[in-house]
Amino acid sequence: MARDVINLGRVRKQRARDEKRRTADANAARFGRTKAERAAEAARLRAEAAHLDAHRRDPADPAGEPEA
Template identity: 50%
Template structure:
């Protein structure tokens, strides 16, 4: 006997797998870790403070 397959469930499963693969690809291409985001924000803040200290107010 053949195994009975629910087609709507199979389509949903296939769609989930495709979405998961697309999300993984996007995360690898565009994603940054929290540590990287924090380091970038800290660097920007340090640069802003450095520039503010050298501001000429006449």
């Protein structure tokens, strides 16, 4: 009938640490990106912006018609 003595404060704190770690892991999976992924995304956005700027109409001609 003799069992090991359990420190309830230690068990409570360990349970809280485990819960925080699970929350942190879930957030990292949802929001975390590596530096390489962030750099690739930034490069893609720059390329898209450059592509749109290259196809922009001349701002001096709002009607879009060529000058005669």
